[in-house]
Amino acid sequence: MPAAATADVVAEAIEKIVRHDGGRLLSLLVAILRDFQLAEDSFQDALESALLHWQRSGVPASPSAWLMRTAQRKAIDRIRRAASFRTKSAELAALIALDNEAIEPAEDNAIADERLKLIFTCCHPALERQTSVALTLRSIGGLKTEEIARAYLVSHDSMAQRLVRARHKIVRAGIPYEVPGPEGWRDRLDAVLAVIYLIFNEGYAASSEQHLRVDLCEEAIRLCRILLALIPHEAEVEGLLALMLLHRSRFVTRMGAPGEIITLERQNRSGWDRKGIEEGAALLVRALRRGRPGSYQLQAAIAAVHAEAESFAATDWQEIALIYDALIAVQPNPVFELNRIVALSYAKGPEAALTRLGLVGAALASYQPYHAVRADILARLGEVTLAREAFDAAIRLSGTDAERKYLMGRRDELAMPE
Template identity: 65%
Template sequence: MNRRAIEAGSVPAAIEAIARADGGRLLSHLVGDIRDFQLAEDSLQDALESALIHWGRNGLPASPQGWLMQTARRKAIDRLRRASNFRVKSVEIAQLIELENQSDEEVYMGPIADERLKLIFICCHPALDRKTCVALTLRSVCGLKTEEIADAYLDGHDAMAQRLVRARHKITKAGIAYEVPEPDGWAERLESVLAVIYLTFNEGYASGSEAHIRANLCEEAIRLGRLLKDLCPWEAEVEGLLALMLLHHARRVARLGPSGEIVSLEDQKRKLWDRVLIDEGAALVDMALRRGRAGPYQLQAAIIALHSEAPSFGETDWQQIAALYRALATTAENPVFELNRIVAISYAESAERALSMLGPLAQALAQYQPFHAVRADLLVRTGGHEEARAAYKSAIALSQSNAEKLFLAAKMQALG
């Protein structure tokens, strides 16, 4: 295909595809060149906007990524020249001009070869609190929307937007240097890096898209998890996170029915589960737990392993799952862990007892769809059909995807 002959109408789609596939690598190089995350981000955005004009007129260049990198560096120089402290910035300008003649192959890669993983480590700076740096990384590196990040943390959308703005101001005001850490600096960032990968994977299954499962996000998170395991082969929580993702992803084919509706764990066809991924995930769980440092990712992976290895839903070891959720609750104050423990208790003991335990979670999880879906299910199992109908309506109103709405509507319709 002749790149110069590309139709102008397809340029925006091409730019979007390049930004999605290579944005992390380009931003990582720019952060390394400029040593200023905000300036790098702004300059890359400037370059993408310039590409819309220039590529729309002339077609795609021979190396779109190289064009964007060179243009972003020039945009950074322009921004630095316009800065009030131009003289202070003159050394940085000279360095950027010198870099314009440097090929990507000449850049020192360091111990972290993958550009996206490198940028995640860069962004998970210890000068920022964990929640803030994870949120910034998810927004800037992984491309999640502010609303998606807020939902992952059960926060309000406006509150998360304000947190991100305050964080950027703090970075600029404090002059926080974004640099690739050497191996001896990984430990203080590892917890945040794990959280970024975990929440990226979660968003793949919490998608509001029609497809419900954003496989590209899930597979990218798994890829990053594998790379991180190679970098940190001694870390049990890295093994636990990778196991957790593999065991979840092993059930992806069985999660949706013929009409695109969600299929509950109880009704999934277990023969559709990917046994290769299950075996790999289960082996990783065993390896991690043998290290004797059980953390939240290992405990969650152990729970999913019990589900994955049970011959049927009825033969699941619900007592052990409830015990694991109790242990998980001691690692973090997360009401979702307690909600899941209550579900396990409903099968290990009784739905009546489980229903009586939901009250204390009502306020914290008022905007959390699964809370209302669980409450509806427990009400159905204890004979409270009218209350269950109202709970299903609340769950449907909070659902972000058509697959969830179809599933919940079918459950409500079954009440008559």
């Protein structure tokens, strides 16, 4: 029997499970219960029970299995207490039978399939796009409501209410928990791809204190591989997988000592994952040959130019700027405009970039990278005072200590004018 554990040890163990396994466990619960709210409430009940029981009995050998079994039993209790007990008697009987079978969530492939089903459920056309993406990030990615609210620049309460309404709408509309047949893919595929990429992005540049979350990135890649097996000739699915693989190839070189960000300019390219680059490039070529270039394919093409450059100085910035032109034509977006400006700053010089930067300032006033880019361009132009002010704005908007530390270092490197 495991030894008793302190409250801090238990809290740390639960936080780790929620971060790394919460999305998968919740997906499996939704599959069993067919009710988002009941699944999430029961999972929270199980976490609260863990806080008490694990301090007395210690963290179990299989904490995820313990949480799943406890959540199922909490769901049984909730159904028994519910006013709609009679209407849910069939579900209750099935749940009790399942609980008696002692099924444990140990099969990664099965869970991954359940997660993809949950993404398709969340991305039903009956749900508003932004809400469906937010709901999926909460349920699949295991992101906290406050993290999602911060990403959307809304209050915690507003986002929480939006998520509750979305869950209720899924129940009222009778949206099935399933991957639809080919006739239903087109209505959902764009949203599904957006969700998978947002999960990857949250891991690649996490908004929480953990700047790089490899678990989320790997999960996004795994889900995209499953989707590609489901829809094997879809160019944008191939493009998204290529894009994520090319970004992942730089993982090892992006972070130095604890809390240290290493920018693309300073990364040791000999440490990049060449097999990952080769796989990503091959997928990209295959996608582009289909003659239907889309947003993810074009973004992957930009990542491929970076991956193929022998050094930062040897990067073909003019080609990158041209690809951004095509990308903006396909999907107008001020963030893409900002990235194009960065490419122009190296292709044609910081003066040309600064002129164009003012055109996106209003749209990106609350976007941290805008201020970081502006600070960098001003510093390269020798405008030290303005550069330091822009660095200060970027620091205020940073979500992690690693970002703040890096930007403060950049700011402090600038000598104050005499």
